[in-house]
Amino acid sequence: MATHEKGFFTEDDSVAVVTGRNINARDERLKQVMEVITRKLHEAVKEIEPTQDEWMQAILFLTRTGQTCNEWRQEYILLSDVLGVSMLVDAINNRKPSGASESTVLGPFHVADAPELPMGANICLDAKGEDMFIEGRILDTSGKPIADAVIDVWQANDEGFYDVQQKGIQPDFNLRGIFRTGPDGRYCFRAVKPKYYPIPDDGPVGQLLGQLGRHPYRPAHLHYIIKADGYETLTTHIFDPDDPYINSDAVFGVKESLLAKFNRMHDPARAQEYGFAGDFWDVDHDFVLARKGET
Amino acid sequence: MATHEKGFFTEDDSVAVVTGRNINARDERLKQVMEVITRKLHEAVKEIEPTQDEWMQAILFLTRTGQTCNEWRQEYILLSDVLGVSMLVDAINNRKPSGASESTVLGPFHVADAPELPMGANICLDAKGEDMFIEGRILDTSGKPIADAVIDVWQANDEGFYDVQQKGIQPDFNLRGIFRTGPDGRYCFRAVKPKYYPIPDDGPVGQLLGQLGRHPYRPAHLHYIIKADGYETLTTHIFDPDDPYINSDAVFGVKESLLAKFNRMHDPARAQEYGFAGDFWDVDHDFVLARKGET
Structure with missing residues (x-):
């Protein structure tokens, strides 16, 4: 059995390891959506090769974007725009x-x-x-x-x-x-x-x-x-x-x-x-x- | 001149239209990172073909994730995890x-x-x-x-x-x-x-x-x-x-x-x-x- 089939992480098999966990998803559409999101996200990370500092900057940007939203303002729609x-x-x-x-x-x-x-x-x-x-x-x-x-x-x-x-x-x-x-x-x-x-x-x-x-x-x-x-x-x-x-x-x-x-x-x-x-x-x-x- | 070269949106050229705007980015690394993120994000959207409702669910999920973060809790790191x-x-x-x-x-x-x-x-x-x-x-x-x-x-x-x-x-x-x-x-x-x-x-x-x-x-x-x-x-x-x-x-x-x-x-x-x-x-x-x- 390959290491990723045991659920263990490897860089090469990162997508299969993560999406393999979703076999019991309650909703087929969500499962499909998360398969694509995970795959494209891992492709992006592998191409960008972020440093730990860059990764943390991204985490903090996403956090601030959420925290800027209120009853009158939707900063995530703005980001999407x-x-x-x-x-x-x-x-x-x-x-x-x-x-x-x-x-x-x-x-x-x-x-x-x-x-x-x-x-x-x-x-x-x-x-x-x-x-x-x-x-x-x-x-x-x-x-x-x-x-x-x-x-x-x-x-x-x-x-x-x-x-x-x-x-x-x-x-x-x-x-x-x-x-x-x-x-x-x-x-x-x-x-x-x-x-x-x-x-x-x-x-x-x-x-x-x-x-x-x-x-x-x-x-x-x-x-x-x-x-x-x-x-x-x-x-x-x-x-x-x-x-x-x-x-x-x-x-x-x-x-x-x-x-x-x-x-x-x-x-x-x-x-x-x-x-x-x-x-x-x-x-x-x-x-x-x-x-x-x-x- | 092709329509996307005038800065006008088309579904086919969506990546070029968006990343073409970053020619004056203050930082080469940020420009490169945003090129990859935009490209992979558009690839994901084109593959998923979300409905407007699904898109809004994603917006609200990202918003809630940011708003769950506080001094003791970093929900975006958890999402990354x-x-x-x-x-x-x-x-x-x-x-x-x-x-x-x-x-x-x-x-x-x-x-x-x-x-x-x-x-x-x-x-x-x-x-x-x-x-x-x-x-x-x-x-x-x-x-x-x-x-x-x-x-x-x-x-x-x-x-x-x-x-x-x-x-x-x-x-x-x-x-x-x-x-x-x-x-x-x-x-x-x-x-x-x-x-x-x-x-x-x-x-x-x-x-x-x-x-x-x-x-x-x-x-x-x-x-x-x-x-x-x-x-x-x-x-x-x-x-x-x-x-x-x-x-x-x-x-x-x-x-x-x-x-x-x-x-x-x-x-x-x-x-x-x-x-x-x-x-x-x-x-x-x-x-x-x-x-x-x-x-």
Whole structure:
């Protein structure tokens, strides 16, 4: 009997020794997950060959990351975000058929009970920032409009803050709204141009970013959850392609298909129609939903 | 330019997108370590294909593990232990030349200032447990005795507790001692037979062990740190091969070469010589130190 079959540790057989202990796992899925985690973890350790000091630094980093979490802050999600793991899990769970709009991460600032508003409403409640008009269509993958699609939109303001981060400063539900399409599948609403903003960078994850020479910023974007009966729900963003951080989103949320041109408009007639005082930003972006089960 | 070269996320290029951000890392070693960690983490996620719920369970497990740590408890070291990572890091940092004794993990119960005792002393200060006599030699890899080797030994008692776990119940420095070899390289001391014991299993790591159908026990052992001028310091255990958990140490500390026969002796003459009341356990185990730089 080989030494590892007796349960004794050897460097060469380290994975088999450890995973061999899980034969009585209560759950087949957990057993499978722990087999992969153990194998990849041992592969990483064998490739890195950490010193005892480096190993202890890793232990203390993981400990601090857990201890930075509280009711309002989830530093492990942040770590997952900055290592691209959140986007990878999102991608794996949201593989779309050809032509359908791509997903990206939900983020921590969605609010469940935003108000349903009439099409064309202004979601900016405090008149702060540069006016913006956003319009487009909700389509299926054959290009047909989807009626009764529900569009839940939220965004940061012109200083890069969501309402929930500035309670008492921004009005409640500022820059949030829910819209429902008619038979033409069209949507439009008014807002202000959002600004890039940093993820929380005063904790262990921010320190790691600093040591890696990385900044903590997310490029300006609008969040969407789009639902329609018979279609896969789409959770995504659209991004300003001219944002200074568009090629270096700290959480890797940008996909090429999520770039939406933000056009600066000098059009007094349209400005008057929208109730804007002068020049404004104009975004025209269609979203394509996949039918349930469509691949 | 490929989409990932613009910093945009794709599932296929996820590793390149993330590690490509580290070009300005302040430290080459950190950059290398994070490249391996990111690559292996993404490989694991791609193989596991976690649901969003499973991903959140992992986030919450890591969070709880950090939050279980305090001044007295390091749950992340425990996690490293039960996944075999601590033993792997120990193995990588303590590769020994042929014939030298193998290392194993230090564990959390070493105390820096144990008393130096005369050879043959009894380290059991409360007369609890079954008497044991331990002897052997400290040798170099050519079989020559090493003089002035310093042997730092510590162990759990007959109920599986270290003195530091039972302050006020066990005497201070119970079952600890430091011995120094003479020209013959021989050592001997008296003690009691240690018992197996559980690692702390009331936290997230204990729950994980339970879900994996694993017990939390470490088989009975004695700890050693052996130092001698000109030789690599050896941190190791010896184990009782007849222990019920010898093939399933919760932290994978057992190596075949660390098994030391624990012989039950009925020898009234020797018992009288050692001051033992009757039958006793006898262990004869040599340790072989590698010269510094010897490979």
